[in-house]
Amino acid sequence: MKEYNFIRKGVLNCLVAAFIFFSGLQNANAKEIIISAAVSLSNAFKEIAIIYETKHPTDKILFNFGASGGLLQQIEQGAPVDIFASADEETMDQAEKKSLIVKQSRKDFAYNSLVLIVPIHSVLHIQNLDDLLQPSIQKIAVGQPKIVPAGKYAQNLLQKSQLWDKIQTKLIIGQNVRQVLNYVARDEVNVGFVYYSDAVLLSDKVKIIQDFSLNHSIRYPIALVKQKTENKNAQEFIDFVLSFEGQKILVKYGFASVPH
Template sequence: MKRTTAFTSIIVSLFLIAGTAANAMAQELIVSAAASLTDAFNDIEPAFEAAHPNVDVIMNFASSGALYRQIEQGAPADVYASANPKWMNKAVTKGFVNQADTAIFARNSLVLATPADNPAHIKTLADLTGQAVKSIGIGTPETVPAGQYAKGALTSKDLYATLTPKMIFGESVRQILDYLSRDEIDCGFVYRTDAVKAGKNVTIIEEVPLEKPVTYPIAVLSQSDKQAMATAFVHFVRSDAGADLLEGRGFKRP
């Protein structure tokens, strides 16, 4: 009986050692993705890892501009997924990404949203100039694509300069969503996918008309030493399986 127990312990130990060795051999793949992709890419991560057991995907979420600056400063990353072409184009210009490797993998839309009870009784964009509206959440246009889209839409209607004194700037679109969910601002500009995620905590007032659609490009970074695996991840995101997971979070196919 003691011999059997000892033998069993040895077998268990061997399995643990083998498992530890397998984990140690797993390749870490760092994916820097726009904050608005958080839920969708958190769905994609385990699905990709299941198809590639030797890979451990590390997700890095922030605003597209912040991620670009991390890359520019030498932070490790293998894949870059931006919430608009602007930052991807910068990455191409600076040689961090090859133009031929970039691809649009999803679309989204920008909406004007309020806390659930809509305390300022907003019905349209034009209402934002009224005295009842004292705080408007918007991503910092210089670094947050949602903020850039919102600024462009408001500028086209000659509203941006007028509304600037009321604006509360956020470091990411998710931060604006948090403000809305906690009823800390009268309204804000977020992606439809984010507003849907917030559920009953947020009310969508209207979709904001844009000159150009909200598109998400993705690419393997030239600096990556895991080109094959990074390419496989990009292919998975663009596959039907990846598109289905993105659609499950409210994104549209490109």
Template sequence: MKKMRLFFCFLMFITLALAGCGSQEQQQPQTKAEPVKLTISAAASLQDAAAELKDTYQKQHSEVEITYNFAASGPLQKQIEEGASVDMFISAGKKQMDALADKGLLIDESRVNLLSNELVLIAGQDSKLAGFDGLTGADVKKIGIGTPETVPAGSYAKEALTSLQLWDKLQSKLVPASDVRQVLTYVETGNTDAGLVYRSDAIAGKNIKIVAAAPADSHKPIEYPMALIKSTKHQKEIGDFAAFLQSDTAGAVFEKYGFITKK
């Protein structure tokens, strides 16, 4: 009888011990999964709108972490061609996206024309410049322009000035810039008397004004194509973000920053 009581006590001890271990295991905090890191190469003119959209998206999708690489579309194209780790490209020009498509670097079915924009002439807030014709005047000594070969805004600017028969007349005044935001900075700081930028950049500018918009037929249509890069390792996650950028919610943000959405 005494042995039986000892045996039951032993069983009770083992049961309680195991229950305690199980309780401790349940109390152990679970390791949180690392977020999926997405890298998006985007035209410099997108940075203000893109920053807000990133914050909005990450609040709803904590499982992803978005990093932007902003620059002129030409250098971004070259980086992707050279193997840079990029999940999505948003260009400010069709030419750069076409080049990547020709080399088989895009998921072709993911390509869409996300946005459009307007090319405008800007000057300092106190400038007396009244239009494109005034660029030839003595008061305008320097004009900021994106380098046409690598900056889509610069390419559109060259087309517009050529169409207006001003390109050859203004050669000595042109100051090339590495991207459209640098053109904006030139005008904001007074390093140039005028500049050609997108309307979305002008809205973000300080102490500047829009003098005139380039005639729509003076340059090719301004397009912002978006596509996923074929080498992405996160096709589902980056595809979900691409869908968000085409949503009405994202469209309202883009429009707030001066872009024209594709409806």
């Protein structure tokens, strides 16, 4: 009996050792893919990552979400990033001019539109942008134009209508588009400028009263970030985002797909 227990113990020890060995091999082969992405992509990209990781079990997706301009600054300062996904073309253009991305990897992967939203129970009647001057509208939330693409789009729109300077005292500045969305959802401001994809996430708390780019003219680009050591797995994630399955998830979260 003692001999049997000894043999059984030895077999168990071998199995445990083998498990640790193969687990170590799997961890050694695991490759992290670090993605800096516009905060408006957070819900869609998190779901895309879950499905991607099931198809690529040795890859681990790590996200850094924020305002596109802020993310660009981080990359410029040397932050370890494999992929950059911006909410506008201008920010990606800057990354390309500064040779921070692999130019040939750059692709547009989604469309979006700028919308004006109000709290779900708001009774405001806004037929055109000039209505933002009415006394009943005291707080207008926009993203910080210097770093938030949605804020930049809103500023350009209001400047063209010669309203930007006139509403300065009403502006509430958000550090990213989701902060603006939450201001409106919590009824802390009268109106806010966000992306369509953000507004549909909280359709029970906010409502869209104007859509300023019905043709989904706002493009989202994605690209590999230049690194000393190339992460070959990163391109596979970009390919998945561009695939039918990845595009289907983006559409689910309010984006329009980009034909390739």
